[in-house]
Amino acid sequence: MPRDNKTPLIQKIAKQAYITYKGFKSESNGDNNLLPDRHSELLSLVTAIRAADLKIPPRKAKASPGASGPQNPPVTYMHICETEVFSMGVFLLRTGASIPLHDHPGMNGMLKVLYGKVSVRCFDKLEDPPSVSLPQFDPPLAPPQTASVRRSVLRTSAEYSEGSGPCLLTPLRHNLHQIDALDGPTAFLDILAPPYDPDDGRDCHYYRVLHAEGEGEAGGRNREEGEAEETWLLEVPQPEDFWCGGEVYPGPTVSV
Numbered sequence: 001m002p003r004d005n006k007t008p009l010i011q012k013i014a015k016q017a018y019i020t021y022k023g024f025k026s027e028s029n030g031d032n033n034l035l036p037d038r039h040s041e042l043l044s045l046v047t048a049i050r051a052a053d054l055k056i057p058p059r060k061a062k063a064s065p066g067a068s069g070p071q072n073p074p075v076t077y078m079h080i081c082e083t084e085v086f087s088m089g090v091f092l093l094r095t096g097a098s099i100p101l102h103d104h105p106g107m108n109g110m111l112k113v114l115y116g117k118v119s120v121r122c123f124d125k126l127e128d129p130p131s132v133s134l135p136q137f138d139p140p141l142a143p144p145q146t147a148s149v150r151r152s153v154l155r156t157s158a159e160y161s162e163g164s165g166p167c168l169l170t171p172l173r174h175n176l177h178q179i180d181a182l183d184g185p186t187a188f189l190d191i192l193a194p195p196y197d198p199d200d201g202r203d204c205h206y207y208r209v210l211h212a213e214g215e216g217e218a219g220g221r222n223r224e225e226g227e228a229e230e231t232w233l234l235e236v237p238q239p240e241d242f243w244c245g246g247e248v249y250p251g252p253t254v255s256v
Helices: 009-021 037-048 143-148
Strands: 074-080 087-093 098-102 109-127 149-161 167-169 175-192 206-210 229-236 244-247
Touching: 009 037, 009 074, 009 087, 037 109, 037 167, 087 098, 087 109, 109 229, 143 149, 143 229, 149 175
Parallel strands: 074 244
Antiparallel strands: 074 087, 087 175, 098 175, 098 206, 109 149, 109 167, 109 175, 149 229, 206 229
């Protein structure tokens, strides 16, 4: 079968994402029901994408980035496409910017760096057995805050660049993550399936890592799969120093 070299790679990704995630349902006692061959094909396509395929020139670090403001957000987003099955776009982070720790309820995701470098810390929520009691935190929590504490595990802490494969998340694995720009500006392709939808129980929640008395900071080094570290998270409002602006997507038109 002849290879299709005329269709833009981002269009192929959109088509395969729709095929891969159509009919997806998160199981209550498991992760998901994605077909491995379809997911593998999508992973292969996403691994190959580069900034040039989207006509996005890499941005250089400014000598003095300046303070964030209404006209200078720390993070911007280029919308590419969205259906009821998945959403796809590009996040662009200024030097030193972060996307705070947040979740993706009942969702799958792929993050592929286009240029620059990011650090990604991935957490999983844990179900609390009735016997689990909260430790003493430093600094202490106010009594009303204890209802918003979640037991979790730091699953991985790793760096990704243009040459790295995608960072993946599923409804149960790596579903919470924090993304930090390293060594200058960075951009990454982001696919979520299904998209956020507060009316369907998929709103974005933010969290802060808590530190028990006498405990060191979580995620202080690269953490490989299998080196899980239990920790505690506090659900918090969207941090005041984080917001996301919009930019026009300059790449090939995508239709699904």
